[in-house]
Amino acid sequence: MHLLIPAAGSGRRMGSDRNKLLLPLLGQPVIAWTLQAAAQSEAIDWIGIVGQPQDWQDFQQILSQLNLSQPVAFIQGGATRQASVYCGLQGLPVAAERVLIHDGARCLATPDLFDRCAAALQDSLGLVAAVPVKDTIKLVGADGLVASTPDRSQLWAAQTPQGFEVNTLKQCHQQGLQQGWEVTDDAALFEKAELPVRLVLGEETNLKVTTPMDLTIAAFILQHR
Numbered sequence: 001m002h003l004l005i006p007a008a009g010s011g012r013r014m015g016s017d018r019n020k021l022l023l024p025l026l027g028q029p030v031i032a033w034t035l036q037a038a039a040q041s042e043a044i045d046w047i048g049i050v051g052q053p054q055d056w057q058d059f060q061q062i063l064s065q066l067n068l069s070q071p072v073a074f075i076q077g078g079a080t081r082q083a084s085v086y087c088g089l090q091g092l093p094v095a096a097e098r099v100l101i102h103d104g105a106r107c108l109a110t111p112d113l114f115d116r117c118a119a120a121l122q123d124s125l126g127l128v129a130a131v132p133v134k135d136t137i138k139l140v141g142a143d144g145l146v147a148s149t150p151d152r153s154q155l156w157a158a159q160t161p162q163g164f165e166v167n168t169l170k171q172c173h174q175q176g177l178q179q180g181w182e183v184t185d186d187a188a189l190f191e192k193a194e195l196p197v198r199l200v201l202g203e204e205t206n207l208k209v210t211t212p213m214d215l216t217i218a219a220f221i222l223q224h225r
Helices: 030-040 053-066 081-090 111-121 166-179 186-192 212-223
Strands: 002-006 046-051 072-076 098-101 126-132 146-148 156-165 198-201
Touching (some): 002 030, 002 081, 030 111, 030 212, 046 053, 046 081, 053 072, 081 098, 081 166, 098 111, 098 166, 111 126, 111 156, 111 198, 126 186, 156 166, 156 186, 166 186
Parallel strands (some): 002 046, 002 098, 046 072, 126 198
Antiparallel strands (some): 098 156, 126 156
């Protein structure tokens, strides 16, 4: 299974002037935890890191310390996550038929989650790891007032990995460029193209490290594993 890791994370909400994936988490950069989980998956046999050249040297140093068994390629990304994944798809090996896409900032995903997503992708065009929403969600209008309360039983919080048949996802990205679609994940491109997206049960601990508080929570989770 091929894996793309979008890794051009901004440090803005962290209050940092560097890629947040390079920030320390229990003595290792955030992305090191992501890479180790992926490398311990029995299904992953190729990894592509999609980012910006200014981070290549740091990423290379991290990889030299991890000694992963899988080959790792660097692929230059774009200005947005959507553009970066598009670039990543072009950088896949020619033989790639299916691909998992996992945000570098989701450093708490377990090898088991990668394995389950890879297994489910064998008979799916597209899938997304997700967990049921526990909070009551409010839709709020431009006036700041609550417009409605969706039925929580139908709401799931999307995570990564997300997985797709490569050629189909490439077609969706191309269609997105032509139609001017702007989305925050690849599953949304599938939805806009009216293609089925399967749900795979994610992990409650699979949070996305975005703020300093997220780093604190991530450290707590890792210390108790």
